[in-house]
Each structure stands twice: as C-alpha cells, then as structure tokens.
Amino acid sequence: MTEFHKTQRAMRTMRTTAMARGVIALLDIGTSKVSCLVLRFENPEAANDVVTPLFRQSAMRVIGAKTIASQGVRYGEIDAMADTERAIRTAVQAAQKMANTRVDHVIACFAGGEPRSYGLAGEVDVAGGHVDEQDVARVLAACDLPEIGYGREVLHAHPVNFALDHRSGLSDPRGHVGSKLATDMHMLTVDAASVQNIIHCIRRCDLELAGIASSAYVAGLSALVEDEQELGAACIDMGGGATGVSIFLKKHMIFADTVRMGGDTVTRDIAAGLQIGTQLAERIKTFHGGVHATGMDDREMIELSGDSGDWEKDRRQISRTELIGIMRPRVEEILEEVRASLDAAGFDHLPSQQIVLTGGASQIPGLDMLAAKILGQNVRLGRPMRVQGMPEAMRGPGFAAMVGLALFAAWPQDEWWDFEIPLDRMGGRSFKRAIRWFRDNW
Amino acid sequence: MRPLIAEPRYPQAPGAAPQKPAQALKPQKAPRRTVAPTRLAFRLERLWLTPVVRIITRVGVPVFCVTLGLGLWLGDGDRRADLIERYQDLRTQIENRPEFQLSALAIEGASPEVEAAVQALLPVHLPASRFALDLDGYRAAILRLDAVKTVALVVQPGGTLSVRVTEREPVILWRTALGLQMLDESGHRTASLKRRDARPDLPLIAGEGADKAVPEALAILAAAKPILPRARGLIRIGERRWDIILDNDRRIMLPENDPVQAIDRALALNAAEDLLSRDFTRLDLRNATRPTIRLSVPALVAFQQAAAQTTAEASQ
Numbered sequence: 138m139t140e141f142h143k144t145q146r147a148m149r150t151m152r153t154t155a156m157a158r159g160v161i162a163l164l165d166i167g168t169s170k171v172s173c174l175v176l177r178f179e180n181p182e183a184a185n186d187v188v189t190p191l192f193r194q195s196a197m198r199v200i201g202a203k204t205i206a207s208q209g210v211r212y213g214e215i216d217a218m219a220d221t222e223r224a225i226r227t228a229v230q231a232a233q234k235m236a237n238t239r240v241d242h243v244i245a246c247f248a249g250g251e252p253r254s255y256g257l258a259g260e261v262d263v264a265g266g267h268v269d270e271q272d273v274a275r276v277l278a279a280c281d282l283p284e285i286g287y288g289r290e291v292l293h294a295h296p297v298n299f300a301l302d303h304r305s306g307l308s309d310p311r312g313h314v315g316s317k318l319a320t321d322m323h324m325l326t327v328d329a330a331s332v333q334n335i336i337h338c339i340r341r342c343d344l345e346l347a348g349i350a351s352s353a354y355v356a357g358l359s360a361l362v363e364d365e366q367e368l369g370a371a372c373i374d375m376g377g378g379a380t381g382v383s384i385f386l387k388k389h390m391i392f393a394d395t396v397r398m399g400g401d402t403v404t405r406d407i408a409a410g411l412q413i414g415t416q417l418a419e420r421i422k423t424f425h426g427g428v429h430a431t432g433m434d435d436r437e438m439i440e441l442s443g444d445s446g447d448w449e450k451d452r453r454q455i456s457r458t459e460l461i462g463i464m465r466p467r468v469e470e471i472l473e474e475v476r477a478s479l480d481a482a483g484f485d486h487l488p489s490q491q492i493v494l495t496g497g498a499s500q501i502p503g504l505d506m507l508a509a510k511i512l513g514q515n516v517r518l519g520r521p522m523r524v525q526g527m528p529e530a531m532r533g534p535g536f537a538a539m540v541g542l543a544l545f546a547a548w549p550q551d552e553w554w555d556f557e558i559p560l561d562r563m564g565g566r567s568f569k570r571a572i573r574w575f576r577d578n579w
Numbered sequence: 580m581r582p583l584i585a586e587p588r589y590p591q592a593p594g595a596a597p598q599k600p601a602q603a604l605k606p607q608k609a610p611r612r613t614v615a616p617t618r619l620a621f622r623l624e625r626l627w628l629t630p631v632v633r634i635i636t637r638v639g640v641p642v643f644c645v646t647l648g649l650g651l652w653l654g655d656g657d658r659r660a661d662l663i664e665r666y667q668d669l670r671t672q673i674e675n676r677p678e679f680q681l682s683a684l685a686i687e688g689a690s691p692e693v694e695a696a697v698q699a700l701l702p703v704h705l706p707a708s709r710f711a712l713d714l715d716g717y718r719a720a721i722l723r724l725d726a727v728k729t730v731a732l733v734v735q736p737g738g739t740l741s742v743r744v745t746e747r748e749p750v751i752l753w754r755t756a757l758g759l760q761m762l763d764e765s766g767h768r769t770a771s772l773k774r775r776d777a778r779p780d781l782p783l784i785a786g787e788g789a790d791k792a793v794p795e796a797l798a799i800l801a802a803a804k805p806i807l808p809r810a811r812g813l814i815r816i817g818e819r820r821w822d823i824i825l826d827n828d829r830r831i832m833l834p835e836n837d838p839v840q841a842i843d844r845a846l847a848l849n850a851a852e853d854l855l856s857r858d859f860t861r862l863d864l865r866n867a868t869r870p871t872i873r874l875s876v877p878a879l880v881a882f883q884q885a886a887a888q889t890t891a892e893a894s895q
Contacts, residue, residue, distance in 0.1 A: 223615035230616050230624055239628035343622060 142291065144336075145554040151347040152546070155242035160200075161347060162229060162240040163542045166221065166247045166335065168210045168378025168401055169497065172531070172539050173228035175201030175236040176546065197547050199526035201236030203228045212397045213248030213352070213379040215334040222338045229342060244348040244546045245335055246355050246538055248379040250327030252292065254392045254482070255283050257322040268301065268310045268318055271577075274557040276318045285326045292332065292351055293325040294553035297389040306387075322553070323391050325351060348546065353381025353393045355541030360495040360519035360534070361385055370491035371484055372519065373475055373508075374537060375498035377401040380471055382478050384487070389550070392482040396474040400498030403467045410463045411455060413441050421460060428468050429503040430461040468501065472511040479512070493519035497535030679709040682738040689744040692770075693726050697742055700724075709734060725768045751793055752778060754785045754812075766793035782807075786815030795838070796821065802839045805846060806855060820865070825855070834865045841867065 209220025259280035301315035356374035374381035408418035434457035521540035749761035759772040858878035863871040
C-alpha cells in the first residue's frame, strides 16, 4: 500500500472520467520516436455485451495522430527532461490539432525502468460460505511482497490465477463455494525515478496521467493473437533503445523483461564502424540493412556521402556485405540477451513456444531467420491489428505498443488496484466501513 | 573487408569507364527539426481548443462588442434623431426621383361622368411621386362607384397612370319611391334616371326587393317576348313572386316557382284561345293545375246573360 499504489488507483479513476468524456490521448515515449494518438470512444457502454478482440477495437476511433523524432530519451527512459517535455508537447499539440479537440487525459507507456517480474502467491480462508469481494481483496493482500529493492515501484500487478480448494484456473472466484482461496499474481516493478520523471513531464504539459504501462506488456497485447495469448507465447518488442520481452499465458502476462539494446544501438554501431553521422547511419540501415549476407551483396555498393569537406572521406563506398557484417553481431547479441531472458523465465517449459517479433527494429530483412536460429523454430513477425482511423503510416510493427496501449486504455485487465481494499486496511474511512458492514450483515 | 578509403580521384586507366556505385544516395538534406511549441503557445492552443472558449470567442465577443458599440452610440438622443432624419431624407430623395414620378392620368373605357368621377377621386395632384399615391386605396375608391364593374390600375413607363375601367351595362329600370334606378344584369345599381322616356328601350320593374331578383325578371321578360308590346312592366309581390302588368290594368299573376313555365303555358292558351284579348282583370297562374281568370264587371254581366240564355234554350 505505497504512495504509488494510491497513484495507480487515482489514475484508474482518471481513466473512467476520460472514458465518460469519450476522448483520451495515448503517448508512447520511445527512444527513437514519441507518438501521440487521440482516441474517441464511440459507445463504450454498448461494448460491454460482447467482448471479442475485434469488437474491442471497433469501439474506438483514432481522431488525431502524430509521431515525431524523440529527444532526450535513452534506453526508453527520460534522460533530458526539458527535451522530452518539448517532444511530448509537440506531439500532443499536433495530435490535438488534427483531432480538433482538447485532450486532458493521457495514458503513457515506456520501455525503460529495468522492469523485473515477480511471481506472488497468497492464500486465505474464505470468511463466509462463498467467496465475495472482500475475500478476493484479502487474498490479494495476503500475497507476500518480495524484496523488490529500494527505489522501485509496482507498475503492473495482475492476478493471473485463482484457486479455490483443489480447483485451480478460476478467472473469477466470486460467488464460488469453498473454504480456502489462493491466488497467483504477476507483479512487474520498475525504477521509481523513471516513472516519476514521466509523471513530472506529463504534468508539466498540463495533462492528467490516466494510466501508465510497460511497453513490453502493451506490445504483447496487440502483436499476439488471441490463441497465442491463451496458449503461451513470447513477444519480443524490438524498439529503438530497448528490446522488451513479455511472455503471455492464459491471456495474462506472466513475465516481462527488457534488454537495454535496440535499433539505435545498431545504428550507433554503424555510425562508429563506418565513421559517419547517426542520421546517415540510420538511413543506410533502413534502406540497405540486413542480417544475411549473400554473394550479391558484395557487388551492391553503398555510397557514404557526407559533408565533412574532406573529399576522400565524403566519397567512400562500402558494400552491403560490410554493412551486414556490422549489423549482424549486434542483432545476434540482442537476440542472445533475449534468449537468456527467456531462459531465466522458464520459457522452455511453456506448452507453446511461439515467439513473435515486433517493434520498429523487427523490420530488418532476414531477422526472422536469424531469430529462428537463436530463439527457436516458432518465430513470426507480428504486426498490430487495425484500429479505425489509424493513419496508414502508423500501421507498421513499430506501432505495436501504440495499438496495444489503445487496447489497454479501452479494456484494461484487472490489476491489483482494481479490487477492493481489505477492511482492516481501509484505515480511517469509517463511513465506508459502516456502509460495508451494513451491506454484509443485512 | 575493404579499407575505408575512397576510390582514387582519377581512374588509373584513362579508357576504362568510371565505376559507378550501384545505388547513389540522394544528397542528404539537413534533418528536419520539429520546432517544439513554447509552453505558452501550447497552453493557448489548448485553451483555444476548449469548446466553451471557442464559442465565447467566436459568437459571444463579437455580439457583445457590436451590441455595446451600438448601445453606446445610440444612447445619445441627438444622434438617434439625426439618424432618423438622415433616413427620412434619403427616403424622400429616392421617392422624388424622376423615375418614380407620375405625370399623367389616362382613363380608358369610361363614360364622361365616370371619367370625371375617377379624376375627382384621385387623392393627389399630378405630377406626384409613385409612393405618394396609394394605388390600392384609389382602386377601392373607384370600385365603390356604382357604375364601375372592374378597374385595373397600371403605372406605365413614362410616368402615366393608366386606369382601365369596365362599366356596368344597365339592362333594366327599377321604379322605387325614390325614383327610377338603372340596374345591370346582376341587379346592381348603375345610375339614377329622371324620366322613364330617357331609356324607352329598357323594361321596367317595380316593387320592394325587385333588384335582388333581376336575373329572374330578365328570364321572365325573355319568355314573355310575344306579349311585351301589351305589357307595361313587372312588379315584385311580397319579395317572392312576379306579376306582369298589362295595359288597361290587367295582370298576369305568376307563381313563385317556375314562372317561365307558367308564361309558356299562358302563351299557349293565348295562341289557342286568344286569351289576352278577352276582357279580364286578373289571370291567375299561381296554381299550375288550375289557371284562373277574373273577368271585368261588364264582361261578367255579359257572361251571366249569355249563360242564362243558354240555360233557357236548353230547358225549352
């Protein structure tokens, strides 16, 4: 029950307010780009009847969108506050202008903060004959909080599974008859300072934060299809500064991690190796990059134009093989780090070994073949599903986190702070306690 | 790996074609920097996107300014009077333009008396402005003349007011206690007449309410054409039926319904038995099944004598 937990509850309330107003902004603060979407929810109430993934996407509509080059972000964390704030302001203003409406609430996602996963378990005796909301609240409170370390905060806490006596795998135990309720919870902690920086930046832009999510998690929400989420799959979100890893099982995230390397690391390698500017390196990477060299690539020459004034330096050429020779080791390193992370999470023991690559850096040609060698055979490239009104330029895999954030905004999974607070921890709210006592006993 | 050096500036073999790179990149443009809005600009933009602010700025403020300005300016009584005066001046100026002047009155289709009356009724002295003349009022005044049936007023180009009058045609004379009136076919008065001799061609009717039954009277007169030389006129009895007055104070009393048929019958009797040359005072056709005749006193005496003689001869 920390301060940030209360903040999470407040953000949930804010999200409800935003849904009632019908307009909300989504902000993806990445290392290479900052994107802002303005979503309009057309009829959030009517959507409650049938809940299918496609139906979820049909209830919302993108009315404003803007992507700009990020400034002041490193490894998915805010590095220079003023620059990031300016970038956020630019993106939000342009999206607002396109939407022609004012947006007050924003849901943000970021990749950094060194997320760490914890599995929690709690067990409690059911007070009455059947499980009610207070029992659920108590069993969530009964989970032992592991030593998460100083200066870290809980970003996500999903109750993944409920077990009642000998029955496990309940998604909603309320109303069931039983005596012993147990739960498994997945908790994701991040560096508190990085979250505080984001909150501060968004406050400085006169916006209210209505939610904050890890981009590894939201990328998995959009890039994995429903079967993969159910049967078990890993989503590798290869962003600019960080590569997010999230494992889903039974439609819940059970593990998340980041590798602090990504597309920008590859760009920096190219820039350093070829002694050219970052802009040119990025350009060469996107136009000519790859990870599998063939004989043809020896003959394909790439001109390294520059304006240093030194003719000898500005007129160099390299072959594509050389470029691949620079890129491939770094990409391999990233994938090996991912492999290590998956191994640590016990991904081998999952029933399904599906791996989905998404994110901007997953567009390197031949990456899926390389990933198949390192990560396992079931590798595919994932793209986010379509949201109505999304610009064509924002439909690539680089916007998987953005689309996932839209789903997260519209249909958030229940988290710890969505449940009731146990009575004995409610503190001074005596009036609420009195009401609860009346409701329970009459 | 090739060394990271450029190709030689001049190719060694002068004849050899210079080796071209497979793909030449376009000259690098300077990376476009997005200019971030200042905090003030950002806040103002958000304020501007707020619906209430937009409505107030776009509608409220202009309306307020205009209302306030007008109110302040018109608050002074002298200015208001001046404004009204200017308006009136302008109006008068426009009304008095030569394009709107009426200079002549042209009357068509009217007899001299009616023409004089129409001219006398014109409310303004010509030349006058088109706006000074109330055409509808003038038209109604002309229509109020008994002799006028319809009138059309047209302002013609050149400033002529053309009055086209259709007069009522008198078809019958009506003698009342006040004198002789000429009526048209609908029974409307057209003019008075001093003497019967002035219009000997028109038939005469009399009696109270006779003007309301002029069409019927005309039908009766048309049917009774063969006996008209002997007739003096028609008289309305009790505002419901007609009598034909013949010379020597003889009368044909017509029924209330179907008087024309009754006349036809009387004419048939006349043709067969020379009825009208008999000495009678009243021929009563009011009962269609039983026409009755009232003889004059000498005729009655003669009839009784003849009847007595016939009876005596028969008894012998």
